[in-house]
Amino acid sequence: MTQDIHGASASAAAAAGTGTGGWWRNAVIYQVYVRSFADGNGDGVGDLPGVRDRLPYLAGLGVDALWITPFYRSPMADFGYDVADYREVDPRFGTLDDARALIADAHAHGLRIILDLVPNHTSDAHAWFRAALAAAPGSPERARYLFRDGRGAGGAEPPNDWESVFGGPAWTRVPGGQWYLHLFDPAQPDLNWDDAAVRAEFEAVLRFWLDLGADGFRIDVAHGMVKAAGLPDVGRAGQTRMLGTAVLPYFDQDGVHEIHRSWRALLDTYAGERIGVAEAWAPTAERLARYTRPDELHQAFNFHYLTAPWDAHGMRAVIEESLRTAAAVSAPATWVLSNHDVQRHVTRYGGGAEGLRRARAAALLTLALPGSAYVYQGEELGLPEVLDLPAEVLQDPQRRRGEGEGRDGCRVPLPWSGEEPPFGFGTGGTTWLPIPPAWRDRTVAAQDADPDSTLALYRNALRVRRGHPALGDGPLRWLVGPPGTLMFVREPGGPDGAGGAGTPAGRSVGCAVNMGDRTVQIAAFGAPLLASGPVRAAGGRIELAPGTAVWWEVA
Numbered sequence: 001m002t003q004d005i006h007g008a009s010a011s012a013a014a015a016a017g018t019g020t021g022g023w024w025r026n027a028v029i030y031q032v033y034v035r036s037f038a039d040g041n042g043d044g045v046g047d048l049p050g051v052r053d054r055l056p057y058l059a060g061l062g063v064d065a066l067w068i069t070p071f072y073r074s075p076m077a078d079f080g081y082d083v084a085d086y087r088e089v090d091p092r093f094g095t096l097d098d099a100r101a102l103i104a105d106a107h108a109h110g111l112r113i114i115l116d117l118v119p120n121h122t123s124d125a126h127a128w129f130r131a132a133l134a135a136a137p138g139s140p141e142r143a144r145y146l147f148r149d150g151r152g153a154g155g156a157e158p159p160n161d162w163e164s165v166f167g168g169p170a171w172t173r174v175p176g177g178q179w180y181l182h183l184f185d186p187a188q189p190d191l192n193w194d195d196a197a198v199r200a201e202f203e204a205v206l207r208f209w210l211d212l213g214a215d216g217f218r219i220d221v222a223h224g225m226v227k228a229a230g231l232p233d234v235g236r237a238g239q240t241r242m243l244g245t246a247v248l249p250y251f252d253q254d255g256v257h258e259i260h261r262s263w264r265a266l267l268d269t270y271a272g273e274r275i276g277v278a279e280a281w282a283p284t285a286e287r288l289a290r291y292t293r294p295d296e297l298h299q300a301f302n303f304h305y306l307t308a309p310w311d312a313h314g315m316r317a318v319i320e321e322s323l324r325t326a327a328a329v330s331a332p333a334t335w336v337l338s339n340h341d342v343q344r345h346v347t348r349y350g351g352g353a354e355g356l357r358r359a360r361a362a363a364l365l366t367l368a369l370p371g372s373a374y375v376y377q378g379e380e381l382g383l384p385e386v387l388d389l390p391a392e393v394l395q396d397p398q399r400r401r402g403e404g405e406g407r408d409g410c411r412v413p414l415p416w417s418g419e420e421p422p423f424g425f426g427t428g429g430t431t432w433l434p435i436p437p438a439w440r441d442r443t444v445a446a447q448d449a450d451p452d453s454t455l456a457l458y459r460n461a462l463r464v465r466r467g468h469p470a471l472g473d474g475p476l477r478w479l480v481g482p483p484g485t486l487m488f489v490r491e492p493g494g495p496d497g498a499g500g501a502g503t504p505a506g507r508s509v510g511c512a513v514n515m516g517d518r519t520v521q522i523a524a525f526g527a528p529l530l531a532s533g534p535v536r537a538a539g540g541r542i543e544l545a546p547g548t549a550v551w552w553e554v555a
């Protein structure tokens with residue numbers, strides 16, 4: 001299959017949507033954490049040729065686009081989120097030619113490619129930071145970062161009280177006495193976005209990858225680039241949480257929006273609807289929506305949905321709030337359950353058989369909601385968090401600096417085939433984190449032919465979603481369901497709710513999710529299309545066990 005991603009097909013995708021926008025309003029975007037996806041050269045670390053080999057799998061899954069985590073040259077202090085050269089591919093991940101080939105092949109499979117841009121900080125191995133260290137205080141080289149004199153006698157105390165997201169002070173002192181800011185690891189110095197050279201460089205980097213065919217960017221820490229003038233103290237505990245309740249002097253400052261506006265203008269000069277997606281941990285849904293105003297980015301990750309517990313009441317509140325705030329800025333809502341920074345949702349929802357049951361139901365909920373959805377690699381296999389990794393194999397800097405459990409457990413390499421590790425991950429015998437032997441029944445090969453597997457559920461849901469005019473972007477109408485159950489219907493038609501059952505395509509899709517602890521009976525207004533577990537349909541009713549979701553179609 002070939003598809004002209006940057007030409008005619010984009011408008012075809014728009015036509016298939018609501019008519020108010022393009023492919024990204026409905027898209028299902030699959031997150032590839034490169035290091036852990038597939039290893040093409042046998043060194044135990046995933047790479048670009050590995051991703052390229054598996055494009056048929058991804059196209060067959062039925063997603064629309066891939067978001068690929070950073071593969072640029074990096075010392076890997078934060079596994080690629082510490083970039084030493086924004087225009088080079090790290091040799092561990094491949095070459096620039098591999099990146100070109102991956103983009104071209106993905107397009108040939110009808111898949112768009114979203115790259116990961118890391119603008120809040122560079123690596124301490126970036127030429128700019130090296131030059132800054134070699135230069136004097138007050139120099140233009142130091143002005144690209146946030147160097148300050150310390151407080152107290154001899155400047156021996158950090159310039160303010162900010163803490164790193166990974167734990168400890170957000171400041172490190174350099175020989176000569178000044179301190180530099182790093183909201184993350186000391187190996188990730190924060191850039192100074194008031195510096196014109198910084199802005200110009202990132203515009204050039206965007207153009208570099210857009211010219212190579214990238215369909216857009218996920219913007220790392222999109223809420224962090226601008227810091228409050230004077231770098232004031234926070235003065236209270238709990239300040240470094242990514243998702244807090246307050247605007248912090250280093251997160252969600254109004255000034256970041258001007259940067260996003262300039263990038264939107266740049267993206268719009270390219271054909272094919274190239275998009276920007278904010279990784280912004282904004283304190284409220286309202287503030288998050290500001291990142292997707294019509295002249296800013298196209299989408300923002302919905303971490304309020306991701307962090308909502310398994311509870312119908314709370315979940316409905318988050319969904320309603322997300323839809324309301326996204327609609328207020330004419331953006332599509334987005335839905336995400338897992339990524340490379342959080343505990344996998346099978347485990348978050350209780351783990352074991354119950355966690356998996358709920359995760360499968362959550363997949364049907366997520367893919368039935370209006371807007372765009374994200375799938376984190378391995379969730380389509382029902383993978384849980386690996387909680388028992390031995391201490392000596394842990395590698396996440398967050399863990400090393402003593403903050404929380406660390407993120408290794410959601411980054412374990414994917415099991416592809418075979419009866420024992422490395423489960424076809426690569427041609428070598430090793431993987432950079434060990435794969436649990438118990439994953440032999442979770443491999444792609446093991447699930448491939450099983451109609452009841454989680455992989456089959458995702459494939460079916462994505463196929464139905466793609467073909468159904470009622471799913472993707474558009475209106476949602478809540479139905480009154482039994483206690484503990486979310487129930488709604490999706491009707492084909494514009495965002496104003498026009499169309500509905502009378503439109504030519506004419507069919508609506510209902511979705512019910514039982515988040516309670518008792519089996520419920522729901523009135524089904526049509527035949528079940530798809531269910532996340534066994535359901536019984538009889539006499540116009542569907543019996544739904546706890547942790548189960550169903551889609552039905554209304555003729």
Ligand code: GLC
Pocket residue numbers: 078081082118184220221279340341
């Ligand atoms: C984002 C990334 C995370 C990284 C951090 C610093 O939150 O998703 O993996 O550690 O930014 O770049």
